[in-house]
Amino acid sequence: MQQQTGTRTTAIAALGRSTIDFVSSLGEIFLFLIEGVRLIFSSPKQLTKIIRQMYFIGSKSLFVISLIGIFTGMVLGLQGYYTLVKFGSEGLLGAAVSLTLIRELGPVLTAIMITGRAGSSMAAEIGVMRISDQIDALDVMDINPMAYLVSPRIAASIICFPLLTALFDVIGILGGYLTGVTMLGINSGVYFYRIDTNVVMADITGGFLKALVFGIIVATISCYQGYNTHRRTDSVGPESVSNSTTAAVVLSCVLILVSDYIITSFLL
Amino acid sequence: MSTTTWDIDLQDLWGGYNNTKILKGINGSLPAGKISVILGGSGCGKSTLLRHILGLNHPMQGKIHIGGHDFFSLPKDQFRKIRRRMGVLFQDGALLGSLTLGENVGLPLAEHTKLPPKTIRTIVLHKLGLVGLADYIDYYPNELSGGMRKRAGLARAIVMDPEILLCDEPTSGLDPINAAEMDQLLLSMKEHFPSMSIVVVSHDLESLYKIADNVLVIHEGQAAYCGDLEGLKKHNDPYLKQLLGRQPNSTTQPVISLGADVQEELSKWLKK
Ligand SMILES: Nc1ncnc2c1ncn2[C@@H]1O[C@H](COP(=O)(O)OP(=O)(O)OP(=O)(O)O)[C@@H](O)[C@H]1O
Numbered sequence: 069m070q071q072q073t074g075t076r077t078t079a080i081a082a083l084g085r086s087t088i089d090f091v092s093s094l095g096e097i098f099l100f101l102i103e104g105v106r107l108i109f110s111s112p113k114q115l116t117k118i119i120r121q122m123y124f125i126g127s128k129s130l131f132v133i134s135l136i137g138i139f140t141g142m143v144l145g146l147q148g149y150y151t152l153v154k155f156g157s158e159g160l161l162g163a164a165v166s167l168t169l170i171r172e173l174g175p176v177l178t179a180i181m182i183t184g185r186a187g188s189s190m191a192a193e194i195g196v197m198r199i200s201d202q203i204d205a206l207d208v209m210d211i212n213p214m215a216y217l218v219s220p221r222i223a224a225s226i227i228c229f230p231l232l233t234a235l236f237d238v239i240g241i242l243g244g245y246l247t248g249v250t251m252l253g254i255n256s257g258v259y260f261y262r263i264d265t266n267v268v269m270a271d272i273t274g275g276f277l278k279a280l281v282f283g284i285i286v287a288t289i290s291c292y293q294g295y296n297t298h299r300r301t302d303s304v305g306p307e308s309v310s311n312s313t314t315a316a317v318v319l320s321c322v323l324i325l326v327s328d329y330i331i332t333s334f335l336l
Numbered sequence: 337m338s339t340t341t342w343d344i345d346l347q348d349l350w351g352g353y354n355n356t357k358i359l360k361g362i363n364g365s366l367p368a369g370k371i372s373v374i375l376g377g378s379g380c381g382k383s384t385l386l387r388h389i390l391g392l393n394h395p396m397q398g399k400i401h402i403g404g405h406d407f408f409s410l411p412k413d414q415f416r417k418i419r420r421r422m423g424v425l426f427q428d429g430a431l432l433g434s435l436t437l438g439e440n441v442g443l444p445l446a447e448h449t450k451l452p453p454k455t456i457r458t459i460v461l462h463k464l465g466l467v468g469l470a471d472y473i474d475y476y477p478n479e480l481s482g483g484m485r486k487r488a489g490l491a492r493a494i495v496m497d498p499e500i501l502l503c504d505e506p507t508s509g510l511d512p513i514n515a516a517e518m519d520q521l522l523l524s525m526k527e528h529f530p531s532m533s534i535v536v537v538s539h540d541l542e543s544l545y546k547i548a549d550n551v552l553v554i555h556e557g558q559a560a561y562c563g564d565l566e567g568l569k570k571h572n573d574p575y576l577k578q579l580l581g582r583q584p585n586s587t588t589q590p591v592i593s594l595g596a597d598v599q600e601e602l603s604k605w606l607k608k
């Protein structure tokens with residue numbers, strides 16, 4: 069009995085500890101974000117770095133985003149048709165596909181894809197720089213490492229996430245067209261007419277707002293994890309870089325879905 | 337801020353990482369216009385001491401005076417001003433992996449000056465030429481050998497004509513000819529910039545005798561010796577004699593083979 073109470077209190081204490089750690093690290097991440105955003109405007113030289121990051125996060129993600137977009141649209145077309153035909157309203161397919169994509173799947177799937185592609189590499193690259201003294205070297209040269217490494221990535225993400233989401237939406241709608249119209253024979257005019265009448269501006273701005281928030285989340289979390297690789301208590305050296313990268317991807321994905329729910333509930 | 341000389345004074349300096357104390361009360365001075373060599377066993381805290389002088393680690397206790405200013409209690413802008421006048425060669429070079437050698441060496445110029453790219457490239461070519469790497473200006477650090485990275489690190493350290501030059505083991509990993517050239521380069525830097533403080537961490541006794549004006553020996557977290565080279569040679573301290581004479585800790589032969597049964601078990605696998 070004594071024993072049991074003991075384990076129960078330690079378990080509760082551990083839970084409390086990890087909750088406190090999590091909350092305090094959220095505070096730290098928020099300050100990290102503020103500093104990162106402030107330093108975007110620290111010098112005109114930031115522009116070239118931002119463009120280089122946009123090339124990396126944006127251009128290099130085009131192919132994956134298109135690929136995922138077309139298949140997501142196609143499968144939505146199939147599933148939507150299967151459901152709608154039961155109610156005899158397969159004509160609404162255009163509206164179903166486009167609203168699902170614009171309001172929900174576009175921003176979320178794009179963000180998760182870019183987390184895997186760019187977020188992980190932000191964490192790994194900055195983490196390697198941390199453990200091989202490169203960040204200290206920047207510091208000693210009086211080049212602010214936050215301004216040099218973190219700010220351009222945050223700025224580029226803020227620009228690229230909404231653009232890539234827009235691309236994903238458009239290609240997804242074409243994917244829905246492929247299955248719905250080309251394969252299952254819905255009238256092409258009806259498909260686009262339903263999109264036109266059912267999608268309102270609020271859907272689009274809501275989707276962009278999500279993309280913007282996800283961009284900030286992914287860049288901030290990934291850079292933060294990489295930047296603090298040396299402070300990890302679970303590992304040192306190369307292993308700490310791999311742990312930072314994993315933490316960046318997992319935490320980003322979780323926060324994407326949590327914030328998605330929160331934003332949706334406010335927008336509805 | 338009127339700093340004309342760049343002496344570095346260590347006053348009862350305690351430091352290390354998190355809760356482990358590595359430096360335990362170091363006193364000593366590294367005078368301007370001289371080459372000071374920091375000597376000591378592997379893992380005794382030489383790189384750690386450099387990190388403190390660079391302001392990357394805070395002292396736990398004690399002070400570092402640079403040019404007469406208490407370095408760690410300066411306001412932030414003056415702290416940065418002094419730090420901008422330092423050039424560092426890190427033990428592993430610490431070149432940025434995503435930039436070419438030329439971009440690495442030119443980085444401080446590109447960030448802190450408005451010089452046109454062409455002028456920067458000319459300066460970079462000159463500094464890389466000094467360390468014999470002018471042909472490698474467009475290579476990435478990972479395409480070079482360890483010794484070449486080290487020399488490139490030195491080129492970056494001197495690109496802003498610093499007042500304090502700190503080099504962590506500049507000759508380790510270099511062949512004898514390149515090591516000798518590195519010594520030569522440090523000596524000509526001293527000649528060229530008479531007010532510069534040059535601090536070199538080294539295990540290399542040969543280069544110690546060639547370049548050192550002043551020596552700081554660290555042993556068990558404290559300064560076992562701080563003074564000129566002649567004084568060090570004449571010193572009677574047993575540790576210093578052992579260090580300079582390259583004597584091992586024990587005179588008995590090391591036992592190479594394991595116990596008979598373990599050795600036999602291992603051998604079975606090695607012969608498979
Ligand atoms: N980041 C770190 N965190 C904790 N301890 C460290 C860290 N870096 C070094 N140490 C410890 O500090 C001590 C001194 O290390 P330091 O790198 O200063 O040695 P050194 O004199 O430069 O050795 P070497 O000649 O081999 O380069 C070592 O015992 C090492 O384990």
Ligand SMILES: [Mg+2]
Binds near residue numbers: 382383384427504
């Ligand atoms: Mg060292």
